[in-house]
Amino acid sequence: MTLLPEPFCEPRDADRLAESAALACLDACCQTLGLAAIQVPVPIETWIEHPLGIDFGFEAMTDVAGYAVLGQGRIRVADLLCHDELRLRWTIAHELGHLLLHKPEPNALRPDHPEYRHVYSNDRERQAERFAAAFLIPIGPMVATLLEVCNHERVRSEEALFSASRDTSDSARIWNDLFLPAICNRFRVTRAGAIFRVGELRLEDGAPFMLPKVLVALSA
Numbered sequence: 001m002t003l004l005p006e007p008f009c010e011p012r013d014a015d016r017l018a019e020s021a022a023l024a025c026l027d028a029c030c031q032t033l034g035l036a037a038i039q040v041p042v043p044i045e046t047w048i049e050h051p052l053g054i055d056f057g058f059e060a061m062t063d064v065a066g067y068a069v070l071g072q073g074r075i076r077v078a079d080l081l082c083h084d085e086l087r088l089r090w091t092i093a094h095e096l097g098h099l100l101l102h103k104p105e106p107n108a109l110r111p112d113h114p115e116y117r118h119v120y121s122n123d124r125e126r127q128a129e130r131f132a133a134a135f136l137i138p139i140g141p142m143v144a145t146l147l148e149v150c151n152h153e154r155v156r157s158e159e160a161l162f163s164a165s166r167d168t169s170d171s172a173r174i175w176n177d178l179f180l181p182a183i184c185n186r187f188r189v190t191r192a193g194a195i196f197r198v199g200e201l202r203l204e205d206g207a208p209f210m211l212p213k214v215l216v217a218l219s220a
């Protein structure tokens with residue numbers, strides 16, 4: 001299976017690894033459950049225990065949204081997230097990324113350590129975020145969703161996709177009015193999650209799918 005369909009491409013090793021781990025994991029879930037295609041929104045809240053077999057539970061915590069115990073297949077999520085479906089989904093996917101991509105480090109800080117926040121922007125965290133994005137917003141269904149919304153709104157998909165990814169006067173409007181709402185609805189992710197997904201995707205010429213200036217404007 002191709003990791004990323006045209007016109008996407010991922011030149012960064014850590015991101016490619018996260019992307020392929022997410023795809024392999026989705027594939028394995030579909031095979032176990034006998035699904036012909038990836039189900040969206042990806043039912044991670046149920047899949048995390050079966051078929052993924054993770055020891056999953058909630059715990060009272062206020063400093064972090066969740067944590068994974070590497071090497072032990074355990075994920076705990078803040079009980080407060082019970083009431084926030086979208087953050088809950090993203091947090092489970094993020095912690096699953098840690099479990100599948102990272103090995104225990106004897107000297108790693110625990111999430112409840114006061115210094116932990118300072119390392120939040122480290123490579124492991126970035127990779128777990130990329131995994132969450134790729135797992136919850138798989139590239140194939142994402143492209144299909146963008147094409148559907150163009151079709152539904154009767155706009156030419158090639159033009160809309162080109163305008164969205166280039167520095168055009170229409171770029172921010174297409175993301176804001178068409179593509180981001182469609183991604184949020186279809187995949188049950190926050191707007192910030194959808195923006196992260198498309199902002200991290202790279203095109204074959206190395207350019208981001210969503211230009212940084214558009215990303216900054218829409219994140220405000």
Ligand SMILES: [Zn+2]
Nearest residue numbers: 094098125128
């Ligand atoms: Zn993390």
